[in-house]
Amino acid sequence: MKILVTGKGGREHALITALSESPGGHELFAWPGSDAISALAARVDAPDLPGLISWMKTNGIDLCVAGEEAWLVKDGGLANLCEQAGIPCWGPFKEAARLESSKIFAKRFLQRHGIPTAAFTTASTADEARAALTGFPIVLKFDGLAAGKGVAVCAGRAQAEEFIADVLERRVFGPGDLLIEQCLSGPEISIFASVCDGRHQILMPARDYKRIRDNDEGPNTGGMGAVAARALADPALMERIEREIVRPTVDGLQKDGLRYRGFLYFGIMLTPQGPQVLEYNCRFGDPEAEAVLPMLRGDFAAYVDAAARGALNPGLISFAEGWSICIISASAGYPASSRCGDVIRGLDTVSGARVFHCGTRLNPDGLYETNGGRVLAVVAQGATREEARAKAAAESAKITFDGLQRRSDIGLLHFT
Ligand code: AMP
Numbered sequence: 012m013k014i015l016v017t018g019k020g021g022r023e024h025a026l027i028t029a030l031s032e033s034p035g036g037h038e039l040f041a042w043p044g045s046d047a048i049s050a051l052a053a054r055v056d057a058p059d060l061p062g063l064i065s066w067m068k069t070n071g072i073d074l075c076v077a078g079e080e081a082w083l084v085k086d087g088g089l090a091n092l093c094e095q096a097g098i099p100c101w102g103p104f105k106e107a108a109r110l111e112s113s114k115i116f117a118k119r120f121l122q123r124h125g126i127p128t129a130a131f132t133t134a135s136t137a138d139e140a141r142a143a144l145t146g147f148p149i150v151l152k153f154d155g156l157a158a159g160k161g162v163a164v165c166a167g168r169a170q171a172e173e174f175i176a177d178v179l180e181r182r183v184f185g186p187g188d189l190l191i192e193q194c195l196s197g198p199e200i201s202i203f204a205s206v207c208d209g210r211h212q213i214l215m216p217a218r219d220y221k222r223i224r225d226n227d228e229g230p231n232t233g234g235m236g237a238v239a240a241r242a243l244a245d246p247a248l249m250e251r252i253e254r255e256i257v258r259p260t261v262d263g264l265q266k267d268g269l270r271y272r273g274f275l276y277f278g279i280m281l282t283p284q285g286p287q288v289l290e291y292n293c294r295f296g297d298p299e300a301e302a303v304l305p306m307l308r309g310d311f312a313a314y315v316d317a318a319a320r321g322a323l324n325p326g327l328i329s330f331a332e333g334w335s336i337c338i339i340s341a342s343a344g345y346p347a348s349s350r351c352g353d354v355i356r357g358l359d360t361v362s363g364a365r366v367f368h369c370g371t372r373l374n375p376d377g378l379y380e381t382n383g384g385r386v387l388a389v390v391a392q393g394a395t396r397e398e399a400r401a402k403a404a405a406e407s408a409k410i411t412f413d414g415l416q417r418r419s420d421i422g423l424l425h426f427t
């Protein structure tokens with residue numbers, strides 16, 4: 012099979028690695044890919060989504076796998092354009108991908124289908140938003156894609172007023188309304204499902220560490236590490252999540268006529284009242300994919316190919332016992348900015364762990380250097396959480412570059 016993956020980061024490196032390890036010796040392509048990914052998948056040079064579609068048609072691509080979310084809703088939608096071109100695509104149609112690109116669309120969907128989520132209201136003007144600040148803490152969310160910066164958990168009025176002014180007056184994220192949400196509390200869990208025309212399979216659960224520094228301090232990032240293990244959610248909790256959240260979501264998509272074939276990510280908070288949905292993402296998580304995919308056994312390529320054609324076959328894959336822990340190394344300045352061009356040392360000395368490249372490039376001397384906020388994901392497995400943690404920490408410590416930022420507590424599981 013000729014398989015193309017869209018994206019360029021650590022998640023895509025992990026997806027392409029899982030495809031490359033599938034039986035059958037498939038020919039892999041990536042758009043836009045990265046220097047590191049090019050060791051496994053040929054990079055495709057297409058200027059835009061329509062250009063990619065015509066490249067895929069000309070080159071006989073059998074399957075397209077969506078990594079990054081942006082292309083799902085842009086320029087007519089990756090899955091929509093693939094369908095018109097007759098190419099099976101693992102990634103939802105743009106109408107359903109609004110579950111991620113519009114938080115207000117997602118909240119109305121949750122409400123309509125009776126799925127547990129925080130109470131909310133919406134505002135289009137700063138005055139409306141200020142009038143809706145009835146108590147604190149309160150959560151404010153910009154209704155659009157904002158590279159992880161569109162959510163503010165506000166302890167008091169001053170912080171809320173500042174965020175309202177940013178979003179609805181200064182328009183720092185561009186046009187869009189504001190979602191004002193009740194603040195929930197409890198540990199968070201990332202649940203992934205493969206969703207295919209009204210059927211689904213729940214994959215291995217994970218947790219990510221969103222804050223930049225140890226003990227969950229500092230600003231939110233795209234994720235500084237992740238743990239994956241079946242033990243993260245006991246069977247009773249998984250059964251409840253399936254019954255109250257995953258099944259009603261999949262049924263809701265069917266009822267609303269929203270066609271979905273792809274990974275669906277449920278960001279869930281385990282509140283004292285039970286699990287509640289914080290957000291949907293229409294793709295695998297990053298860095299959760301880097302932790303989960305090394306645990307996958309079976310034929311991932313055949314699984315995704317069949318599901319993209321409408322035949323979900325859960326028996327084609329399974330997940331290993333034990334724990335998988337992913338530690339991110341980030342560049343100087345992240346998350347406010349990111350510094351490029353710092354040479355990475357120690358990559359060759361990592362053994363017994365996988366290294367996925369999130370943001371690197373080869374310099375003219377043939378050495379990898381930083382090229383983004385999150386730079387590398389080092390992932391190790393173990394029978395116990397401690398074993399996986401010790402291995403991931405020891406291996407990632409072998410990697411250095413100027414300005415490197417890394418958490419030392421990934422896998423300790425103290426979640427706020
Ligand atoms: P989101 O992008 O909607 O998942 O929000 C990003 C992060 O903000 C989540 O992972 C939570 O840590 C936090 N958050 C979002 N919504 C709420 C809420 N209603 N109550 C408390 N924390 C929240």
Ligand code: GLY
Nearest residue numbers: 219234296297298
């Ligand atoms: N790890 C969070 C995300 O992928 O959005």
